[in-house]
Amino acid sequence: MSVISMTAAANKGRTTASHTFYMPVNLFEIDDLVVPYVSPNAIILIVWGGEGALLVDGHEHDLSRGTVFLSDVLTQMELRVESRSPLRGIGIEYRCLTPEGSSPEGLHHPIPLQRVPAGLLRPAGEFKHIWMEPQLSSPFQAQQLFAQLLQGLSEELAARQQPSHSWFDQSLHYMDAHYNEELTREQMAEQAGVSPEHFSRTFRKHTGRTFNAHLTLLRIRSAQQLLLIGTPNLNTLALQVGYKEGLYLSRKFKQSVGLSPTAYRHSRKNIVTLDSNHTASLIALDITPELGVYTSWLEQLHSKKKMKSRQKFNPYIHTPATYYEALASVRPDLIISYSNAEVNKSLLPLAPVMELPLMTMSWRDQFLLIADIVNKRLKAEDWLAKHDQMMDVVNHRLDRDLGARGTAIVWEIGSHAAYCFSSSFGRGCQILYDDLGFQPPGKLLEQGIAAKGYIEADIEAIASYPADYIIFTSMPSCPDSRLRFDRLLRSPKWRSLDAVKHNRVYYLNEPELFYGYDPLSTQAQLQELLHALTPHEINLYRGLSKMSDRV
Structure with missing residues (x-):
């Protein structure tokens, strides 16, 4: 067989793939991008924290936490950094290839995407860690994470570029706020400026339900929620959710739920x-x-x-x-x-x-509300009463051992920044500030931590928040943050803090435990904090353990 015929036989039935493959070629820290930067490759710029501006081909765009910039063309970029809150993040350069050798376009958006969901950017942090420290046992992990990041960004772009149905969205929002009022399809269509027929077609297309079915759903779900946190009179409940009398509500409720309102209130629930x-x-x-x-x-x-x-x-x-x-x-x-x-x-x-609600409802109130929902109010009140007895014992011992409490601060070290918290955000602060009598440092109060629940700071800036007691519930987990944290601990400013001089710095490193903001986590956090603050109180720990078992 000739060479030509052999080649033809080999190629018979073979088709050229039309797939595009994406290959990361470079990763850099965002704070390195301080001079005009031009890349021949597609680029993803991800901001994890700080504030600043990005100058792209002469146009300035604001940057802040959760901003992503995507470019697949030769672009000149320059960062302008706010000195009060320097930018943190990464840039990833990548190439787009096809089997036939062409260079297709990567992801592109003319302006930075703002407020990209944090969960979507999680692969970026993992990708950076693997890029900096390759794992020989998992040679394809970086490619998998990069593909996951691209997929998420592509879906986010597609969602943002879909044509908006502003009148329809406004109608849904209006129904959410006014479902308990007299609403008709004709009234809503007139308000939207479309015909009743067009309103119905669009509504069904985007919700899978008719207008009346959606209105009934909103009303019955609201009735279920109200039943779970109380037992109002049916006629009163009917008026609250948009029906004129309780008998009609009961009939509609049973059609939708399969139980009467009273039976639903007392039924066992999945x-x-x-x-x-x-x-x-x-x-x-x-x-x-x-x-x-x-x-x-x-x-x-x-x-x-x-x-x-x-x-x-x-x-x-x-x-x-x-x-x-x-x-x-x-x-x-x-x-x-x-x-x-x-x-x-x-x-x-x-x-x-x-x-x-997050932050505006304490863990105690959340616990009691959940107990009401599952008909366990008395059990929850008994649990809290025993917990308060435990706190009385603890505070009596702390009065003897520590006296006046002073100030305390809780730090959690992330991949790129440090975070401290108020009691409304948990992390053990609900115990320190609400139960044990410690106070947040004055600087936190000045920065309005109560309003936001937490403050983000550079790891190196931790020494700028002096407190009588400094507690770390999460330690650095990646090389960059470990390096920065080590630099902090060696700095003269850190060593000059009273808490450091008097050995009142505690490295607990229990991020998962301290993440909880609930009765069980609070109980366990209390014991961890007391182990740190009063290491000699062995009998107290044993007593707490026994009390915890009873709770």
Whole structure:
């Protein structure tokens, strides 16, 4: 056979792939981009913190936490950094290739994307860590993480570039706020400036429900939520949700839920929790959610209590579609979540979503509200009463051992910054400030930490927040942050702090435990803090352990 015929035979049936492949070629810290920078490759610029501006081909754009800039063309960039809050982040250069050798375009957007979801950027932090410290046992991990990052950014671009249906979105928002009033399709269509027929077609296309079915859903879900936190008269409840009398509400309720309002209030429910804090509150009441979010610490505690196992839910591994499917698979009667309007609205077809406000409701009040929902109010009050007895013992001992408490600050070291907290954000501060009588440093109060719940600072700036007691609940986990933290500990400013001189700095490094803002985590955090503050009080720890078992 000739060479030509052999080549033809080899190529017979072979087609050239039309796929594009993306290869990262360079990674740099964002603060290195301080002079005009021109890259021949596509580039992703990711801002993790700080404030500044990006000058792109003569046009200036604001940069802050959660900003992403995407360019696939030869672009001249220059950063302008705010000295009060320097920018932190990374840049990734990558090439786009096809099997035939052409260079297609990468991701591009003419202006930086603002407020990109934090979960979408998680692969970027992991990618940086793997890029800086390659793992020989996982040679393809960097490529996997980069592909995951590109996929997420591509989906975010597509979502932002979809044509908006402003009148339709406004109609949905109006219904959310006024479902308990007299609403008709014709009234809503007139308000939107479209015909009733067009309104109906658009509504069904985007919600999968008719206008009347959606209005009924909003009203019945609201009635379910009100029933779970009280037992109002049916006629009163009907008026609250938009119906004229209780008999009609009862009929509509039974059509939608399959139970009467009274039977629903007292029925056993399949509960889904979308945050580990709410899972922990249920476990403290001896209830296991049908599907719940757990930390590994909470899983161990759940196993120790020998409670019946249910399904565990990891919200970070799902797309919006599989997220919904995972929840639907357990046929929930109730979903407990923190306030997140857009996500929670999408779950209404499954079950009522009991939204607990973040930061404005203490862990105690959240615990009591969840107890009301599951008819366990007396058990929760008994739990809190025993916890308060425990706090009385602890404070009596601290009065003897420490006297006046002074100031305390809790730090958590992240990949690129340090964070300290107020009591409304937990992290052990709810114990230090609310129960044990410590005070936040004056500088935190001056910076308004109570309003935001936390303050972000450079790792090197930790020494600028002096306190009588300094507590680290999370230590550096990547080479860059470890280097910066070591630099802090060697600095003269750090060594001059009174807390350092008097050995009142505590390295607890229990990030998962201190993340919890719930009764069980609070109890465990208390014991960790006391181990640090009063290391000689062995009898106190034993007493607390026994009291904890009784609680």
